[in-house]
Amino acid sequence: MQPSEISGLRYMVPSNPSSYSAPTFDLSRFSNPLHNLYIPCVNSNSTSDEADEQQLCVINERKQRRMISNRESARRSRMRKQRHLDELWSQVVWLRNENHQLIDKLNHVSESHDKAVQENAQLKEEASQLRQLLSDMRLTSPYSTLRDLEHALADDD
Helix, strand or coil, X not given: CCHHHHCCCCCCCCCCHHHCCCCCCCCHXXXXXXXXXXXXXXXXXXXXXXXXXXXXXXXXXXXXXXXHHHHHHHHXXXXXXXXXXXXXXXXHHHHHHHHHHHHHHHHHHHXXXXXXXXXXXXXXXXXXXXXXXXXXXXXHCCCCCHHHHHHHHHHHC
């Protein structure tokens, strides 16, 4: 890319970078008390074998406790995930603001560079014109050297 092509670049910035906001999630539906899920074993006076019934009761209690434990673990996991998402959104907002500031600085420096390039071109043109004028003066001057011109100017004073 040539410098002249770069000087035409401008970077777009969102009009209102502070309008970025993190999405919100409602986790209250997941934080219901889970202790209501426990179903105690009830001894019945049926004809089934009491040992088998007691064993099924223990197995069901274990399943129930495991289910409660798993749901609580999942709830904690969702809460950790939510905290992480909140932190990430906060970082996104901060980085977007930082990016906006850097783009502003880049545009300012680019404008300053463009002005310096224009001024440099003008000064080069002036220097070229002055060299040409000096060359023309030397060719049309009746004085053979610059020293003769200095003596002539000194004599006029």
